[in-house]
Amino acid sequence: MIVHPELRRAARHARRRLLTATFLQGAVTLTHLAQAILLALSLAAVARGDTRQLPLLLAAVLGSVAARAGLGYVQRRAATRAGAEVRVRLRDELLAHLGRLGPAHLTGARAGAVRTTLVDGVEGVDAYVSRYLPQLLITLAVPPALLAVIAVIEPVALLGLVPALLLALAGPRAWDRLLAKRGKEHWDTYEGLGADYLEALQGMPALRAAGAVGRARERLERRSAALHQATVAKLRVSLVDTGLTDLAVQGGTVAAALLACWSAAAGSTAATGTYLVLLLASECFRPVRDLSREWHAGYLGVSAADGLKALRTAEAAVPDDGTAPAHWPRPPQLRFDSVEFGYGDTGEPALGGVTFTAEAGRTTAIVGPSGAGKSTLVALLLRHRVPQQGLITVDGRDVAAYRLDSLRQGIAVVSQETYLFHATIADNLRLARPGAADDELVHAARTAGIHHEIAALPEGYATVLGERGATLSGGQRQRLALARALLADASVLVLDEATSSVDERREADIVRELIEAAGDRTVLVVAHRLAAVRHADRIVVLNGGRVDAIGTHATLIEAGGVYAELVEAGRTHGRTPEGDLAA
């Protein structure tokens, strides 16, 4: 009888519907009681040899059976609807919260585990609230009421019924903690297996390339075996629980029957009373039996409850307490002022005292060797993380002052890792602007250098992409993501290694065209390959989390330093003059 606070909370999402389902369940129970009473009266009439009322009584029994069938149908529908409402509302709530948590959360949590909680965990909650909870309420109400009725008819029968009911309801409570523990162990193993499978499927090309498919399969087999063991351990405890309930139910019914017969034989109860006690004693245990059955359906919800709570209450890395909308009348200036940031206790800060300005309506490039802190800067600008020191402003206002969703809508980002959905190309583009007209899609795709390839497909913009854009090359995926960001029509455009999968000559062309197409937007280009940024109005060179130099391509080459070294390194790696920075 575990009532986890998280599941109680989930039930509030469909309180009305659940109450309706519970009342209907009560009505179904009443038909059982009516049937028991009518049968007792029929048997007593037969025992007396008075059969005049018998046809009427038996017709009423049939009537109660028919009513139960109808009510049962309506009850199941109501419970299913209540469960569906809880599922939908809970998933909405969790997804919205995940959105607020941002990417920082997913660096600590495994995507497969989050998926398992969102899909299977929520399904378990549905079964728990729509089937187990209504039955629990009926079980708490009906047996005590019947005991009161039996106490009036044949008090001695209570000697068998009360201890058996107490044993059936309270006995398994001794197992609750163990049940919860086994359930949690099972859930953790299940979540882990889900995460491993997702990772193995997504990483299949890498596993194949490394010849590690066999090892990955063995690991999954071990995980599956662990899940099997956890399931058996959970079932063992759960079946002891059910077994104890069954023992109490059977024992109580037999004891009540024996006591009622003994009382009838002693002549202290009339035949009607004896039959009533016999049949009502069985009805006393019906809700307990049904509850035990529903328990197995709802156990998954109980097991998942802790995981759901952890996801729902996970604290965002960044508080969303800004109120200003990010609607800038003109493209805004971005400024980083003495910004310092470190990831946890990893020692060296990723950024140490970074100061520079990205002028309004201009293109500013951030370059530097791997690990210099370029992506960290972008994460701070979008408030996926908060700097430990310093200030980042957009249009003169601290980024913390903006509403998070508004800030992220105002800054369109194309990053190294693009995400395309299993949908048409047009739908993928319209994610940025649902109302965009077809020619706007074409314009954005043209600017991102992907239009001709889309137009060459048999279905054109209606082509359905494979999951994560699997049917496209890396470069095509990036250019499609670029087109999507252009469509967003945000005043700030951030290209974070956005063209790294495109060949160098094309990268330089795309970035040049993009800068032209960006018009008066403020553009921040983060790039590894310097060919992409030679046309930027200003280049900020980062090295080891600090600003090494700021200037234009020509002045930085002249000054020597890290920028010139990067250019030289590009040359010695055999890049073409067009793709490199040969002046």
Ligand SMILES: Nc1ncnc2c1ncn2[C@@H]1O[C@H](COP(=O)(O)OP(=O)(O)OP(=O)(O)O)[C@@H](O)[C@H]1O
């Ligand atoms: N989520 C993280 N947790 C801990 N450390 C991190 C995390 N992300 C980045 N770092 C560290 O912060 C430093 C800066 O990383 P960042 O990704 O910003 O560099 P970058 O210049 O963008 O590199 P690249 O060009 O290779 O993408 C690196 O030392 C990196 O190891």
